[in-house]
Amino acid sequence: MGTKTSDIEPPRLGEPYLLTPGPLTTSYAVKEAMLRDWGSWDNEFREMTHKMRTQLLALLGPGKSEYDCVPIQGSGSYCVEAMLGSFVPKDGKVLVLANGAYGLRAAQTMECLGRAYKLLNKGDYLPPRGDEVAAILAEDPAITHVLIIHCETSSGILNPVEEIADVVHAAGRKVLIDSMSAFGAVPLDVERTKYTAMVSSANKCIEGVPGFGFVIARTDELEAAKGNSHSLSLDVYAQWAAMEKTGQWRFTPPTHVVAAFLVALDAHEKEGSVAGRGARYARNRDVMVEGMRDLGFETLLADRWLSPIIVTFFCPASPAFDFHKFYELMRDRGFIIYPGKLTVVDSFRIGCIGQMDEHVMRKVVAAAAQALAEMGVNDASPPQAALDERKKLAA
Structure with a gap:
């Protein structure tokens, strides 16, 4: 409806x-949800976190059983760094597809991580296409992962994720997706793209407020990510393992933001x-x-x-x-x-x-x-x- x-x-x-x-711009109901306090270790807040993770996975459709959701404190860029640092092993190499500021920021992140990457910079006007990605992968067998920006908001371009994912999988490599500004409004079928991991944020198409993002990743890839991360706080595996064991966030969660996000998720479902x-x-x-x-x-x-x-x-x-x-x-x-x-x-x-x-x-x-x-x-x-x-x- x-x-x-x-x-x-x-x-x-x-x-x-x-x-x-x-x-x-958020609804009054989303704002109103932030008017009470929650204890971050309290059972009620643990249940809120579990509900949020479950509702986000429900957006994936039939293939959701192979995936899990890991919320990460901070802005969207924190989540992109967490994804790159956790799912790309230290001896891996990422092909970063850029056609705007956020692809270039991902390349800068790889530079800061000290991990190998190759940048395909298409400028401001055009999307990366499957054939040119396939050619790069054929030339460089060291590339293990390809990062796709779903919607590059510096230009407003919607990139052809499925087309690119097809050639990445055909070449035996793994797909990472920055769907920061698209998830929740633009379809991203996990059975179609079969990505390793994807990131988005609370304050985008779900219409919550800023304070955290989330990583949605294959469960087997989460398990394999143990020991990869360069960071204590941005370790997706460690955050996931702690949540699975205790139901809690490892460090202080944005409790009010989570409460608002649950209201936003309910409204999202009601809208269709x-x-x-x-x-x-x-x-x-x-x-x-x-x-x-x-x-x-x-x-x-x-x-x-x-x-x-x-x-x-x-x-x-x-x-x-x-x-x-x-x-x-x-x-x-x-x-x-x-x-x-x-x-x-x-x-x-x-x-x-x-x-x-x-x-x-x-x-x-x-x-x-x-x-x-x-x-x-x-x-x-x-x-x-x-x-x-x-x-x-x-x-």
Whole structure:
């Protein structure tokens, strides 16, 4: 059952909508869940942790019996480092597929870990494709794992996970997935991709608040990860083993965040789980992109690569346009947008996730139109050089 308009709550107390890839706008019920305290060793909180792990595994579908869920304190980047440090043995090598800031951050993480890696950097516009991954794997037998960014939010690109996973498995290597901003709204079928491990975060498509992420991994891979980790606190095997034995987190858990996340998980299920949540986000994207294009804005990406998570737009070429002024004008109208993270051209991003529906997105477009008018921008089209660069790289 899909979400009705009445299910979407406006922000409270004059809060703006967060048009970002997380943290995002949460429901009042999620916020309210944080108004009491829990003892981290108490049976009630242990039961909360168990319920959370079970509900997350339920999102995997029929293949879930081969997997387990391990929550990890900290932001999404903590979980990515935990995954890389725990599942890649010290003599392993990772092919990092990058087309934005988060793939490059993963490569930086491998550098800090002191473990071997190869970087395929596709720039800002294009996804890595199966044939080029297959070629790299054929040339380099030392590669043991391939890291795929599910949704690269620096550009908004949705990468072809299944296509890449197919060639990785055909080459006898293992798949790791950073699904930080996609899990819960974009399908990730474990029977189809059969990944070794995947990471996501509480404050993304499940619509919880920041404070922890989680690793979902094959149970046999969790067992094999013993002794791999470079870190005490980011050791996924040790966290899993402790939870299996005692039901407790090894170190102080974000109790209030877990309580809020359980409320968010219940709402996610009520909305129709992954399909229902993804449908709302996709509609948000479609309505917003159509409206922004009507104003003259251009998306960085072709339609086939646009994710339902966040969309990157070129900044207008007009000398009257100033992003910082545009940001403040949008904020004054109740919307916090996101600056761009591209290396080649000026851009900004508008998120589609959180407690928002298509009616909110129409208001976003109206606010953008008003902001352009106030700045005296009559044409929101990007510089021709930006369009030429996109065309050249997409050729």
